[in-house]
Amino acid sequence: MTNRIYPCLWFDGQAQAAAKFYCTIFKNSKITSDNQMVVTFELDGKKFMGLNGGPNFKFNEAVSFVVDCETQEEIDHYWNSLTADGGQESNCGWLKDKFGISWQIVPTVLPKLLSDPTKAQKVMEVYMGMKKFDIKALENA
Incomplete structure (x- = not known):
């Protein structure tokens, strides 16, 4: 490496x-x-x-690490693991782990959904109401 x-x-x-x-x-x-x-x-x-x-x-949201996730299982794994033991959920796929580091747990399909002019507005409305991303809900928007 x-x-x-x-x-x-x-x-x-x-x-x-x-x-x-x-x-x-x-x-x-x-x-x-x-x-x-x-x-x-x-x-x-x-x-x-x-x-x-x-x-x-101290850490703050000015710097975060993005984790691209292909599946809901990946999102669930990273979200649940990084919020464990004192982490904090935030909106739109953001969280802070127990050490105060900010992470964005993001489905890889999100840019594609947001680039579809027939779905983008609805997808944005749906994800703005989420904490942890739900891929099915985004796809169904």
């Missing part, structure tokens, strides 16, 4: 716990190095770094 550019996530003493948590959720994931200050890990083959930098900075 050769990610020259990758995110560094600033934690307040929870970098190792976060890396372990994420590696249980995403396939093709592993911790590649770990010490008390920095942990590097891969999620679905993509490199991340967790830094135990202290309480100075």
Whole structure:
């Protein structure tokens, strides 16, 4: 794996716990190095770094990670796993995990549905009322 550019996530003493948590959720994931200050890990083959930098900075919605999902089962898996143990649901496929990181759990069919001029408005109305995406409800809009 050769990610020259990758995110560094600033934690307040929870970098190792976060890396372990994420590696249980995403396939093709592993911790590649770990010490008390920095942990590097891969999620679905993509490199991340967790830094135990202290309480100075907090995560917010200005940065989020998007997870494209082909099936409802994938959406359910990521949604339920990432909101477990203190995560928070939000609207339109957004959530925060228990560490405060924002995620968007998005069906891959959504852009296609929104590009159909006969369905786009109704699809948008339906998804604006959702927290976790429901693919069947979107397709039936």
